[in-house]
Structure formats: C-alpha cells, structure tokens
Amino acid sequence: MNQDFFTSLRKGEFRIPICVSCGAIAWPPSANCPKCLSPTQLKKSASTGTLLEFSRSHVTGKDGVFGLVKMGDIRVIGSFDSGSLAEGMKVKMTQCGLLDDGTAYYRFVPTST
Numbered sequence: 001m002n003q004d005f006f007t008s009l010r011k012g013e014f015r016i017p018i019c020v021s022c023g024a025i026a027w028p029p030s031a032n033c034p035k036c037l038s039p040t041q042l043k044k045s046a047s048t049g050t051l052l053e054f055s056r057s058h059v060t061g062k063d064g065v066f067g068l069v070k071m072g073d074i075r076v077i078g079s080f081d082s083g084s085l086a087e088g089m090k091v092k093m094t095q096c097g098l099l100d101d102g103t104a105y106y107r108f109v110p111t112s113t
C-alpha cells in the first residue's frame with residue numbers, strides 16, 4: 001500500500017509510483033519497486049490513454065459506464081459519462097479521487113480526434 005499515492009489521489013492528482021533505482025513502474029501502487037524492492041517516488045502521469053474495453057453497470061450506486069483504460073504501461077478502470085464509446089478510442093482522465101470508503105475512482109471522457 002502506497003500512502004503517498006492515496007494522499008495525492010485524495011487531492012485529485014494522479015501520480016504513478018516509479019522506482020528511484022531501476023525506473024520500473026510500481027502498479028498496483030506500492031512504496032517499493034516490484035522488481036528490485038528499492039523505494040518508489042511519485043511521478044506525474046500523462047492523463048490520456050486508450051480505451052481497451054467497456055461495459056455498462058446497473059449495480060445500484062455504481063451504475064454507469066465503466067471502461068478499462070491503458071495509460072502507458074498501466075491499466076486503470078474508469079467511469080464514463082458518455083455512452084457513445086468505442087474500443088480503441090483515445091480517452092482523457094478528467095477527475096480522480098477517493099470515495100468515502102477509500103476506493104479509488106477515475107473519470108474519463110473521450111478526447112476529440
């Protein structure tokens with residue numbers, strides 16, 4: 001568990017833990033590198049990615065459109081307001097944060113091409 005990652009996320013900033021020694025990405029977020037166990041440091045990430053797949057959820061409280069987004073070397077599950085999505089389209093993270101129960105959330109919109 002990387003406390004810094006969640007502190008940053010709570011402020012609405014998306015930053016990815018990168019190993020200070022070998023440069024590997026620690027994802028899911030971790031305070032130590034998954035490869036060499038060196039400490040990681042948060043680096044600002046690009047906010048754009050590619051939508052790999054998506055589906056509509058009808059679970060109460062979590063209804064909406066959710067998609068798997070590839071951002072560089074990591075993948076996150078984000079929510080979308082728009083239903084007009086297509087696999088492979090470019091998307092942009094517009095918001096991120098923590099829910100009251102501590103769950104991370106990410107919101108995306110399609111980027112105009």
Ligand SMILES: [Zn+2]
Binds near residue numbers: 038
């Ligand atoms: Zn490393």
